[in-house]
Amino acid sequence: MVETAAPNSAIPSTSRKDWSSDQEVRWCPGCGDYSILAAVQMLMPELGVRRENTVFISGIGCAARFPYYMNTYGMHSIHGRAPAIATGLSVTRPDLDVWVVTGDGDALSIGGNHLIHALRRNVKLTILMFNNQIYGLTKGQYSPTSEVAKVTKSTPFGSLDTPFNPVSLALGAEASFVARTHDMDRAHMQEVFRRAHEHDGAAFVEVYQNCNVFNDGAFEKITSRDARSSMLIPLTHGEPIRFGADLERGVVQRSDGRLETVDVSDVGVEALLVHDESRPDPGLAFALSRLSRGPYEPTPIGVFRAVDRLEYGSEMSRQVSEAQERKGVGDLNELLRSGSSWTVG
Amino acid sequence: MTSGTDSKKKTEGENPDHATEKIDRVVIRFAGDSGDGMQLTGDRFTSVSALLGNDLATFPDFPAEIRAPAGTLAGVSAFQVHISDHDILTPGDAPNVLVAMNPAALKANIGILGKGATVIVNVDAFDERNLSKAGYETNPITDGSLGAYRVYEVPMTSVTQEVCKQAGVKPRDAERSKNFFALGLVSWLYTRPTSPTIEWIEKRFAENPKVAEANTRAYRAGYDFGETAELFESNYEVRPASFEKGEYVQVTGNTALAWGLIAASRLSGLPLFLGSYPITPASDILHELSRRKEFGVKTFQAEDEIAGVGAALGASFGGSLGVTTTSGPGLDLKSETIGLAVGLELPLVVVDVQRGGPSTGLPTKTEQADLLHAIYGRHGESPVPVVASMTPSHCFEAAIEAVRIAVKYRTPVILLSDGYLANGAEPWRLPDLESFAPIDPDFAVGGRAGSNGAQEEFSPYTRNEDTLARPWAPPGVPGLEHRIGGLEKEDGSGNVSYDPINHERMVRLRAEKVARIADDIPRVEVDDEGGDADVVVVGWGSTYGAIAAGIRRVRARGGKAAQIHLVHLNPLPRGLGEALAEYKKILVPEANLGQLSKILRAEYLVDARALTKVQGVPFRAAEIEEAILSMTEGS
Numbered sequence: 001m002v003e004t005a006a007p008n009s010a011i012p013s014t015s016r017k018d019w020s021s022d023q024e025v026r027w028c029p030g031c032g033d034y035s036i037l038a039a040v041q042m043l044m045p046e047l048g049v050r051r052e053n054t055v056f057i058s059g060i061g062c063a064a065r066f067p068y069y070m071n072t073y074g075m076h077s078i079h080g081r082a083p084a085i086a087t088g089l090s091v092t093r094p095d096l097d098v099w100v101v102t103g104d105g106d107a108l109s110i111g112g113n114h115l116i117h118a119l120r121r122n123v124k125l126t127i128l129m130f131n132n133q134i135y136g137l138t139k140g141q142y143s144p145t146s147e148v149a150k151v152t153k154s155t156p157f158g159s160l161d162t163p164f165n166p167v168s169l170a171l172g173a174e175a176s177f178v179a180r181t182h183d184m185d186r187a188h189m190q191e192v193f194r195r196a197h198e199h200d201g202a203a204f205v206e207v208y209q210n211c212n213v214f215n216d217g218a219f220e221k222i223t224s225r226d227a228r229s230s231m232l233i234p235l236t237h238g239e240p241i242r243f244g245a246d247l248e249r250g251v252v253q254r255s256d257g258r259l260e261t262v263d264v265s266d267v268g269v270e271a272l273l274v275h276d277e278s279r280p281d282p283g284l285a286f287a288l289s290r291l292s293r294g295p296y297e298p299t300p301i302g303v304f305r306a307v308d309r310l311e312y313g314s315e316m317s318r319q320v321s322e323a324q325e326r327k328g329v330g331d332l333n334e335l336l337r338s339g340s341s342w343t344v345g
Numbered sequence: 346m347t348s349g350t351d352s353k354k355k356t357e358g359e360n361p362d363h364a365t366e367k368i369d370r371v372v373i374r375f376a377g378d379s380g381d382g383m384q385l386t387g388d389r390f391t392s393v394s395a396l397l398g399n400d401l402a403t404f405p406d407f408p409a410e411i412r413a414p415a416g417t418l419a420g421v422s423a424f425q426v427h428i429s430d431h432d433i434l435t436p437g438d439a440p441n442v443l444v445a446m447n448p449a450a451l452k453a454n455i456g457i458l459g460k461g462a463t464v465i466v467n468v469d470a471f472d473e474r475n476l477s478k479a480g481y482e483t484n485p486i487t488d489g490s491l492g493a494y495r496v497y498e499v500p501m502t503s504v505t506q507e508v509c510k511q512a513g514v515k516p517r518d519a520e521r522s523k524n525f526f527a528l529g530l531v532s533w534l535y536t537r538p539t540s541p542t543i544e545w546i547e548k549r550f551a552e553n554p555k556v557a558e559a560n561t562r563a564y565r566a567g568y569d570f571g572e573t574a575e576l577f578e579s580n581y582e583v584r585p586a587s588f589e590k591g592e593y594v595q596v597t598g599n600t601a602l603a604w605g606l607i608a609a610s611r612l613s614g615l616p617l618f619l620g621s622y623p624i625t626p627a628s629d630i631l632h633e634l635s636r637r638k639e640f641g642v643k644t645f646q647a648e649d650e651i652a653g654v655g656a657a658l659g660a661s662f663g664g665s666l667g668v669t670t671t672s673g674p675g676l677d678l679k680s681e682t683i684g685l686a687v688g689l690e691l692p693l694v695v696v697d698v699q700r701g702g703p704s705t706g707l708p709t710k711t712e713q714a715d716l717l718h719a720i721y722g723r724h725g726e727s728p729v730p731v732v733a734s735m736t737p738s739h740c741f742e743a744a745i746e747a748v749r750i751a752v753k754y755r756t757p758v759i760l761l762s763d764g765y766l767a768n769g770a771e772p773w774r775l776p777d778l779e780s781f782a783p784i785d786p787d788f789a790v791g792g793r794a795g796s797n798g799a800q801e802e803f804s805p806y807t808r809n810e811d812t813l814a815r816p817w818a819p820p821g822v823p824g825l826e827h828r829i830g831g832l833e834k835e836d837g838s839g840n841v842s843y844d845p846i847n848h849e850r851m852v853r854l855r856a857e858k859v860a861r862i863a864d865d866i867p868r869v870e871v872d873d874e875g876g877d878a879d880v881v882v883v884g885w886g887s888t889y890g891a892i893a894a895g896i897r898r899v900r901a902r903g904g905k906a907a908q909i910h911l912v913h914l915n916p917l918p919r920g921l922g923e924a925l926a927e928y929k930k931i932l933v934p935e936a937n938l939g940q941l942s943k944i945l946r947a948e949y950l951v952d953a954r955a956l957t958k959v960q961g962v963p964f965r966a967a968e969i970e971e972a973i974l975s976m977t978e979g980s
Contacts, residue, residue, distance in 0.1 A: 001662035002663070002788060002819040002820075002821050002822070007711070021828065022802075023828075023841075050823070051823070052791075052820065052821055052822055052823040052824075052825070052826055052828055053820065053821055054820075055820050057659070059466070060831075067828050067830070068828050068830070070828075070840065071826055072826050073820035073827065073828070074827075074829075074830075075689070075828070075829055076663060076828065076829070076830025076831060077655075077685060077831060078681055078685050078831055079828065080684065081651060081652070081681075081682065084620075084647065084648075084651065084652035084655030084656050084659070085655045085656065085659035086658040086659055086663075087652070087655075087656050087658030087659060088618060088620055088645070088655065088656030088657055088658065088661075088662075088663070088667065089644070089659035089660065089662055089663045089820075090659075091618075091643060091645065091660075092616065092643060092659075092660040092663045092664075092665045092731045093663040093665075093819075093820065093821070094967060095666070095821065096821065098818055108838050111648060113652070114648065114651075114652055117648035117652065118645075150532055158858075173933065180931050267957060274491070292561070293480070298438050314892045316407065316643055316645075317643075319638055320639075320641055320643060322638075323638035323639040324638070324639050324641070326639075327639040328639065329639060329640075329641075329923035330607070330637060330640035330641070332607065332608055332611055332638040332640075332778055333778065335604060335607065335637070335640070336594065336604060336775050337592075337594060337775070339392075339594050339595060340395075340396055340541075340593075340594070340595075341592050341594045342391065342395070342396055342398065342592070342593050342776070343591070343592045343593070344398065344588040344589070344590055344591060344592075344593060345588075345589075345590030345591065
């Protein structure tokens with residue numbers, strides 16, 4: 001077994017610098033990844049966690065360079081497989097904080113299978129998916145979140161594929177924690193990441209991230225400073241869902257179940273939908289995720305769903321310790337004789 | 346319910362009506378429909394024979410379909426067992442006895458029987474419908490086509506139904522017990538004690554007393570039928586073999602392999618983590634390990650083969666013993682992750698229980714055609730040590746050896762088994778667990794301070810001078826924080842590097858690390874009785890038994906042949922080239938189209954001749970014998 005630091009010793013106080021590695025950050029100048037990295041590095045000292053117990057695991061893509069820049073343990077693995085690798089680490093080392101950093105291509109194309117299964121199993125992982133709706137590292141092909149008819153190097157006549165809505169996908173995959181944030185608002189990112197990190201199970205966070213080289217301005221209509229108040233719908237647990245500079249807009253649920261944005265003055269505050277992230281049924285969270293058809297309509301951000309469910313790794317450990325309590329710690333000599341044995345001589 | 350004690354009195358005494366003949370060995374093949382329970386029947390017969398002290402080898406031979414259409418050739422499932430009073434090496438070339446539960450079972454197996462073999466048929470199943478399903482135009486029992494065999498017609502279904510009716514079991518349900526009738530009959534024929542099987546039935550079907558009762562009645566009826574029906578002139582006794590002193594169990598390759606992994610976990614102090622996806626014929630390793638949680642084993646049935654190996658690698662990164670188990674199609678899918686493990690230089694054991702390929706191929710049939718894939722099947726220069734087990738029980742130590750190499754050299758290791766080893770059983774003299782050397786994980790130690798007192802930056806790609814292994818530094822240790830990945834790393838620091846000279850250095854270092862393992866494995870061993878043979882037979886994996894038995898036959902006829910059997914396929918053992926150079930002729934029997942022979946030719950510039958067979962079944966000793974003889978005659 002690995003001998004680690006005594007769990008009771010005081011956690012040293014740290015600053016952003018302690019969490020930054022000595023490697024030069026090599027994203028394109030102006031990339032949204034910089035602000036996400038800064039948000040994470042600045043958040044870490046506040047989380048009360050140890051550097052040596054923190055691991056970042058990534059796949060392939062621009063986002064996947066993330067672990068190199070964190071002064072923690074880390075692995076830059078292979079395309080799409082980070083959730084699988086992180087699952088093996090998380091379930092065998094419950095003492096660690098395992099983060100997965102991925103992108104829309106990594107998580108939803110080549111690694112789609114691993115992502116949905118990590119979510120349904122509820123493995124303790126904090127999964128940050130940077131969504132820039134494009135393949136950046138391979139220099140500009142459309143991604144599984146690109147809008148239909150997108151003209152890229154690989155789709156000169158426009159893309160034909162219907163995109164995934166990552167929040168809808170995660171909810172459909174039985175995720176117990178699903179949230180969305182964006183790279184233009186550090187405080188919001190940090191609050192969402194903090195919540196995701198606290199969650200005991202698989203936490204999925206979609207981060208709208210600008211690729212200023214291959215898909216510049218993809219989220220500008222909703223995340224630019226001028227647009228935010230009217231185009232982003234902040235979700236706050238237990239509060240009526242409202243947005244707009246003067247909170248003049250809100251979300252209501254119609255009798256047929258549909259959600260709609262309305263003028264609060266038309267319906268009254270009492271008629272607004274009150275956000276409940278802890279509803280056992282993901283239906284309403286799903287409906288919220290469908291409120292906007294893309295980053296050009298008022299779009300909810302924040303925590304869509306946060307429910308308690310048995311965590312996979314703890315359950316796996318429980319089965320092991322229960323077996324050991326029931327049978328005693330395994331005896332190899334007995335194991336070899338667990339069928340019938342006979343003696344010669 | 347019938348008690349075991351009654352039967353003991355009756356069955357273990359002398360039998361006045363029949364003479365009991367002593368024979369030194371017999372090969373019995375039980376064959377029926379996939380749903381007839383032939384595997385269970387063979388397995389029970391084997392277990393009782395093991396307890397009696399016979400040497401034995403088994404060959405379960407079943408179709409990929411769980412239930413192919415009843416009565417058809419495609420649905421025939423067989424279990425061959427060879428029992429003897431002396432040391433044997435194979436499940437036997439040609440069965441002496443065939444138990445055929447229906448016409449299809451007869452038709453599928455009659456061709457491989459030995460001259461004058463005994464054929465016991467369930468005559469109730471030889472009706473027009475079943476005959477036509479098996480493609481017989483006339484009834485082989487009555488048309489004289491079985492003249493070369495001793496045929497016994499036994500009404501297994503009807504007698505079973507009759508005895509079960511008395512217990513209140515419906516005829517349809519009773520029919521399912523007819524395999525126990527067959528087992529009872531053959532148990533009488535070969536004087537096996539009844540009590541172990543009756544006790545086993547009672548235990549196995551404890552929750553379903555009616556089924557237990559039906560099976561017991563059928564089993565006893567089969568036994569009594571042999572004794573009372575005046576059909577068989579005599580029954581036979583196969584005396585215990587003279588084994589080396591020790592404690593023995595009967596074990597299959599998959600079980601031995603699972604236990605070897607648990608033992609290796611103990612020897613290394615590393616918790617065992619298995620990431621796996623169900624696949625024939627490897628799934629039994631997953632099943633066995635998932636039952637053994639008291640050993641701290643964690644098993645993870647992944648969403649696919651890729652996640653299975655990925656999770657295992659993640660566990661290794663965290664300081665566990667990461668293992669994944671699969672067969673050929675899964676090895677294809679795991680290749681990319683194995684390549685990552687080569688670059689990360691982390692321990693990982695990949696078990697490939699080979700089956701017929703390409704693609705889905707022959708899922709339940711054996712083959713050795715993944716050797717080149719295991720050694721070379723990744724992009725880039727991606728060296729991986731390869732170890733192969735040679736008998737079912739050898740899977741135990743082969744697993745420990747694979748773990749030893751993986752941990753000591755921080756490398757993925759591919760362990761090759763195959764369908765024949767996986768399901769085949771043999772008696773295994775239990776090893777002294779103390780005889781296995783501990784495996785030191787030698788984790789990196791944290792908190793190192795540099796000469797100026799400041800914390801020295803940890804360099805994960807510095808190397809042990811002898812082994813060239815890098816430090817293994819699982820998370821949790823302050824001061825050893827580091828990042829590793831699939832991009833090329835700078836020698837020493839492990840930082841990403843695109844420097845051309847560094848890349849060449851790293852490629853050569855990784856190759857050299859694996860090549861040096863040759864200094865850490867036994868030198869080649871040659872079995873050459875007189876030291877003057879002209880032919881050496883070189884094999885690897887499950888061909889061991891057939892090759893050794895073939896050589897025995899050659900020697901028994903006064904001929905000469907030497908044997909080399911390789912456990913380490915990459916790197917090859919020291920002295921192999923020199924040893925091969927001593928012989929005029931080199932014969933390489935392989936269940937593929939000549940993969941090892943290709944390697945030997947390339948490595949040593951020798952004229953290695955492949956003897957190939959890709960029929961989904963193991964070599965027969967006679968085939969090896971014949972090949973050696975024709976080679977020696979030609980010289």
